[in-house]
Amino acid sequence: MASRILHLKERISRRDYTVGIIGLGYVGLPAALRFWEVGFRVLGFDIDPHKVKRLSAGESYIQHLPADRVASLSRSDRFEATTDFTRLGEADALLVCVPTPLTRHRDPDLQYVTQTADAIARTLRVGQLICLESTTYPGTTEELLLPRFEAKGLRVGEDFFLVFSPEREDPGNTRFGLATIPKVLGGVSDACSELGEALYTTIAPTIVRVASPRVAEMTKLLENIYRAVNIALVNELKILSDRMGIDIWDVIAAAATKPFGFQAFYPGPGLGGHCIPIDPFYLTWKAREYGMTTRFIELAGEINHAMPVWVVGKVVDALNRKGKSLNGANVLVLGVAYKPDIDDQRESPALEILSLLRQQGAQVNYSDPYVPRCHSHRHYPGLNLTALPFTAETLEAQDVVILVTNHTAFDLDLIRCHARLIVDTRNAFKGIPPDKVIKA
Numbered sequence: 001m002a003s004r005i006l007h008l009k010e011r012i013s014r015r016d017y018t019v020g021i022i023g024l025g026y027v028g029l030p031a032a033l034r035f036w037e038v039g040f041r042v043l044g045f046d047i048d049p050h051k052v053k054r055l056s057a058g059e060s061y062i063q064h065l066p067a068d069r070v071a072s073l074s075r076s077d078r079f080e081a082t083t084d085f086t087r088l089g090e091a092d093a094l095l096v097c098v099p100t101p102l103t104r105h106r107d108p109d110l111q112y113v114t115q116t117a118d119a120i121a122r123t124l125r126v127g128q129l130i131c132l133e134s135t136t137y138p139g140t141t142e143e144l145l146l147p148r149f150e151a152k153g154l155r156v157g158e159d160f161f162l163v164f165s166p167e168r169e170d171p172g173n174t175r176f177g178l179a180t181i182p183k184v185l186g187g188v189s190d191a192c193s194e195l196g197e198a199l200y201t202t203i204a205p206t207i208v209r210v211a212s213p214r215v216a217e218m219t220k221l222l223e224n225i226y227r228a229v230n231i232a233l234v235n236e237l238k239i240l241s242d243r244m245g246i247d248i249w250d251v252i253a254a255a256a257t258k259p260f261g262f263q264a265f266y267p268g269p270g271l272g273g274h275c276i277p278i279d280p281f282y283l284t285w286k287a288r289e290y291g292m293t294t295r296f297i298e299l300a301g302e303i304n305h306a307m308p309v310w311v312v313g314k315v316v317d318a319l320n321r322k323g324k325s326l327n328g329a330n331v332l333v334l335g336v337a338y339k340p341d342i343d344d345q346r347e348s349p350a351l352e353i354l355s356l357l358r359q360q361g362a363q364v365n366y367s368d369p370y371v372p373r374c375h376s377h378r379h380y381p382g383l384n385l386t387a388l389p390f391t392a393e394t395l396e397a398q399d400v401v402i403l404v405t406n407h408t409a410f411d412l413d414l415i416r417c418h419a420r421l422i423v424d425t426r427n428a429f430k431g432i433p434p435d436k437v438i439k440a
Contacts, residue, residue: 001383002313002320004127004158005191005194005195005210007148008092008127008195008198008331009053009128009194009195009198011092011093011270011369012199012202013316014129015039015040015041015196016045017040017041017092017093017094017199017270018040018041018042018090018091018092019032019035019040019041019042019043019091019092019093019095019199019387020042020043020044020045020088020090020091020092020093020094020095020096021035021045021095021097022040022045022088022094022095022096022098022116022120023045023050023096023098023099023112023116024044024045024046024048024051024055024081024097025046025062025097025099026050026062026169026171026346026352027097027133027134027167027169028044028046028068028095028097029044029055029061029062029065030177030178031095031097031133031178031203032044032073032079033065033069033070033073034178034179034203035076035178035202035203035364035387036073036076036078036233039078040078040202041078041079042073042078042079042080043077043079043081043082043083043087043090043091044080045081045082045083045085045088046086046088047083048081048083048333051081052082055074055076055081057074057260058070058071058073058075059079062171062343062344063341063342063343063344063370064171064172064234064341064343071393073433076328079093080352085119085123086122086123087123088119088120088123089123089124089125089128089340090101091128091238092127092128092129093128093129093130093131094120094128094129094131094352095129095131095133096116096117096130096131096132096133096134096168096205097133097134098112098113098114098116098134099112099274100112100113100135100136100278100282101274101278102278102281105380106281106301106390107199107266107281107285108281108285108286109138109280110136110144111133112225113132113134113144113145114144114283115229115392116147116210117144117148117149119291119438120148120149121148121149121151121152121156122231122336122380124152124160125151126159126160126163127159127160127162128153128160129160129161129162129163129192129195129196129199130145130149130160130161130162130163131163131164131165131199132145132162132163132165132194132213133164133165133167135166135220135221135224135275135279135282136168136169136213136217136282137221137283137285137286138215138217138218138221138283138286139214139217140161140213140270141162141164141213141214141217142188142212142213142214142314143188143190145162145203145407146162146188147197147287149162150228151301154377155189156192157187157188157189157190157191159193159194161186161187161188161191161192161195161196162188162192162213162387162439163185163186163187163188163195163196163213163216164183164185164186164213164216164217165183165184165192165196165216166216166217166219166220167220168181168220168223171273171339171342171343171344172339172340172341172344176363177205177427178203178204179204179205179216180205181204182204182205182206182208182217183203183204183206183207183208184210184219185197185200185207185208185210185216186209186210186211186213186215186216186217186218187209187210187212187213188212188213188436191210195420197209197338199336202237205207207366209338217282219275220277220279221280221282221283221417222436224279224280225246225279225280225300226275226278226284226414227265227276228258228271228276228277228297228300228301228304229279229296229297229300230263230305231265231267231268231276231300231304232300232301232304232326233265233300234248234252234265234266234298235266235303235304235307235320236303237251237267237270237309237319239257239310241418242439245280245384246268247439248293249266249427249430251437252264252265253264253318266304266427267307268307268349268425268426269308269349269350269353269404269425269440270304270307270311270349270352270353271304271307271324271347271349272298272306272337272339272346272347272348272349272350273299273339273344274346274347275340277301277304277347278347279307280294280299280300280301281301283297284297284298286302297301298412307349308349308352308353308356309351309356310440311353311402311423312353312356312357312360313399313427313437313438314423314439314440315331315357315402315423315440316360317366317402317414317438318423318438319399319421320378320423321435322399322420322421324361324399326357326360327355327360327362328359328361328362328363329362329363329399329400330362330397330398330399330400331357331362331363331364331365331398331399331400331401331402332365332367332388332394332395332398332400332401332402333350333354333357333364333365333366333367333402334366334368334401334402334404334405334408334410335350335366335368335375335403335404335406336348336350336354336366336368336369336388336404336405337350337369337371337405337407338350338369338405339405340405340406340407340408341370341408341409342370343370343406345371345374345377347358347402348363348405348407349404350384350404351367351377351379351380352380353402353404354374354380354385355383356385357381364385365388365389365398366387366388366406367387367388367389367394368387368405369387369390369407369409369410370407371387372386372387373385373386373387374387375439381433389399389409389412390414392414392417392418395414395415395418395419396419396420398419398420399420399421400419400420400421400422400423401420401421401422401423402422402423402425402426402440403415403422403423403424403426403428403429404426405426406423406426406428411430412425412429415429416429416432416436418435420437421436422436422437422438423437423438423439423440424437424438424439424440425439425440427439
């Protein structure tokens with residue numbers, strides 16, 4: 001076994017090693033680019049033929065990944081994208097980067113992980129390294145993946161190797177990426193960890209080895225639960241401060257001057273992205289197995305989930321002050337991506353706000369320079385809209401404009417000059433009189 005590990009590590013160091021990436025989305029495609037850029041042959045797998053076709057044509061379907069990087073990848077003889085999962089055996093390492101959403105009952109939906117594991121098991125061969133990167137509850141790697149692979153008669157840590165190494169992708173972040181973020185890794189055995197570390201050392205500055213996959217799985221959940229709970233706290237204080245006539249943004253700015261014991265978190269219209277609104281509930285679900293209720297997590301989820309409703313309530317109040325009903329009003333939402341300067345709409349609070357406004361009879365439109373079409377989403381099947389141009393004429397035609405995502409492309413002076421009424425969820429219009437701007 002030691003000689004096998006040594007041989008595989010030597011192949012990694014020589015780049016005589018094929019890395020397979022399963023799931024070519026916001027996590028998988030950056031990983032494919034990074035491994036290719038450091039010299040590996042990369043084989044990308046996805047069930048979506050549209051993605052495979054675009055990659056093969058050298059096109060980027062993720063806004064913050066430059067087209068020239070993707071074009072260089074696709075032109076290389078060291079990269080291929082495919083929908084053919086019978087080829088999984090061609091890869092020496094397989095990184096599983098598939099979605100882990102929630103069901104409509106807010107329970108873990110691991111269908112993509114289990115389907116992928118079953119596909120890997122069908123072609124699993126001696127020497128392969130399997131790395132699960134999808135965020136999930138502690139125990140997934142050893143409870144769902146390991147039995148499927150061992151059923152082939154192969155021994156973990158000897159014939160094949162299994163680790164969990166959580167993705168830490170932050171779409172659009174130009175400061176931190178795979179080349180600069182430490183990589184947490186937990187293997188099923190020491191041999192698994194050793195081989196996983198050898199692979200990830202080639203793309204990450206530091207490898208943080210932990211005792212087991214369960215520790216690594218819990219680490220990722222802690223990172224996101226920490227943010228979810230603190231955002232919920234400041235969102236709750238935002239509502240209280242609003243009722244007390246206090247500007248929460250002024251409070252945060254003052255508190256942030258303390259050089260110790262305080263970290264600033266900021267309120268908003270709700271949580272977005274694939275991590276923070278979802279990941280905490282994986283642990284909440286798993287905790288029930290141990291007879292425990294994770295009250296902080298569930299309360300934080302309730303508060304953050306209620307923020308779009310609160311925003312719509314502020315819109316109603318703002319229109320009422322102008323003698324206008326929400327029913328029949330022309331409402332423009334600025335920004336449907338979940339964070340600034342990207343095209344990612346996953347779990348964006350803007351989708352819930354648009355849906356709530358429409359339910360109450362508003363004539364709803366949106367503008368977003370990164371999202372020309374707001375297609376139907378799993379939880380919003382009827383939400384099909386086309387972005388309006390961001391112009392003075394568009395702004396003047398609205399009864400109220402809601403700034404949900406503060407893209408840098410939005411000219412705040414243009415909004416201030418031409419919008420009749422502004423509901424600001426991001427404190428972008430600080431200092432503007434309250435008869436023009438309502439904070440939400």
